[in-house]
Amino acid sequence: MNSVKAVSMRPANCLLHRWKSEGPPVLQIPDSLGTDQAGRVNIAACSATIEKIMDPVVRIDSREIEKRLSSSLIYGNDLQLSRMHKLCELTASSASREMLAALDFLPTILLFGPPNTGKTTLAYRLLSKVKESNNNANLYYLNFSQVMSAEYGETSKNIAKAFDYLSQNTADDEFKILLIDEIDQFCMSRSRDNEHDASRRAMSALMLELDKIHPCSHPRLVVIAATNVQDKIDNAIVRRFCLKLKVNEKLQREDFEEYTSKLIGCVSSLACSVSLSVSQINSLYQAYIESNITIPDIKGIFRNVVLEDIHDWDMFFSRLDHGFRSGYSSIDNTLEAV
Ligand SMILES: Nc1ncnc2c1ncn2[C@@H]1O[C@H](COP(=O)(O)OP(=O)(O)OP(=O)(O)O)[C@@H](O)[C@H]1O
Ligand SMILES: [Mg+2]
Known part of the structure; x- marks a missing residue:
């Protein structure tokens, strides 16, 4: 270095x-x-x-977005995605401005749900959907490492500057999505008394910035915040988000089948005659629903089975089934010592 x-x-x-x-x-x-x-x-x-x-706000490179999305389709959150997209369309259209103003329809979205349920991916997916009809759209994220400062008063100034930076350094006709991921980093309510002063001031500064957002004042900016500890976010912050969406924790049976079939397709070169029968899907789905396995954990179960180097499909399926039943979790998954 x-x-x-x-x-x-x-x-x-x-x-x-x-x-x-x-x-x-x-x-x-x-x-x-x-x-x-x-x-x-x-x-x-x-x-x-x-x-x-x-920079206090960083544009996410479109190649990075493509890379992330190519390996991770988002399943089971179509409704969330379509609502977010609708809000973007309304925000971008000057014809709807009067209606947006009359209904206090602010371009602010709060995504919440447990870890690993696709909140960040959903923000990326939204950008790619917006880009289908508007190529001049970009995703930015709030650069916490630059914004948070131990110096008195700096954090709140930096929050304000982040929003200024976005409006001053981007073209007026560009459609901007600002992602404030892990917003709980400075917007927790319960620890308020002993909370770090800088966090409290950052939270107030963010509230001021959100209050400035109006369909007429920021016509081409949508702010998305994401958290997995929504209960702990200060109510004053929560109520400033117009669209609050919970991401689905568990896939519906149909989406589960599609997701696992896609993964099975990916490993088809390893195990012969790979397809799932209805009873096999039922068995996996039941185990998935009854456990705390998350969607990416399913990939983890597949990874483990692939590492066992099994070439027989029945054996492959039985290991898969065992993985689902033994409650794989990406947090505590470790191979026992051999
Ligand atoms: N509904 C889903 N469909 C497909 N893949 C998913 C889904 N939910 C999560 N994943 C996958 O899980 C991984 C983690 O997703 P992501 O980082 O978006 O979750 P998150 O909710 O933002 O997690 P955290 O709260 O920890 O930040 C990604 O690889 C993503 O593709
Ligand atoms: Mg995330």
Whole structure:
């Protein structure tokens, strides 16, 4: 790793004052990115990376989104996706502005549900759906590492600057989705008394920013927050989100069949005559419903069975069934010592 002084032509505004008083920060740049073959520091590559790291709001690269979505279709959340999409369409259309204003229809969405149920993926999926009809759309995320600061008053200023940054650094006609993932990081209510001051101020600053959002003032911005501890989010924050959507924890039987069949298709080169009979699907589904297995845990069960290097389908299925019944969990899944 190289230690380099971060010198950018266009540093994020919110950090300018700190740079003036403390000098530029020193960042670790991976060798592969920071130097050319002769070992010289590649300033262009470094500064692009540094800018990205230091911006309060970061645009998610469309290749990253494609990569993530190509390997993970989202099942069982069609209703959630279509409501979110409808809200985006209404927000983007100037014809609906009067109706949106009259109904206090704000472009703010709160996604909640247990861990691993697809909230973040759903935000990515929404962008790709919006892009089907509007190519000039992008997904941004709030860069917590830049926004949160131990210095008095800085965090709330940074929250405000994040929203300013978004409006100043993007084209007016661009459709923007701002993802505030894991919003509980600074919007918990129960620990309010002893909560870190910075978090409390960040929460107030966020509320102020959300209050400024109006169909007429931010016509092309939709804010999506996601959390898996919705009960602990401060009510004042929750009520500022217009559309509150719970993601489905468990797949319906039909979606489950489609999901497992897709995974079976992926391993078809390993086990012969791969297809699930109705009773086999029923057996797996029952075990899935009765356990705390999440959707990605199903992939984990498949991974374990694949690692056993089984080529016989009956054996493959019986191991799969055992995996479902023994309540696989990605958290406590460990191979027993052999
Ligand atoms: N309904 C679903 N259909 C298909 N894949 C899913 C679904 N839900 C979750 N997954 C898969 O599970 C993994 C985790 O999803 P994701 O990160 O979106 O969950 P999350 O709800 O944001 O979790 P956390 O609360 O921990 O942030 C991803 O690989 C995703 O594709
Ligand atoms: Mg997530």
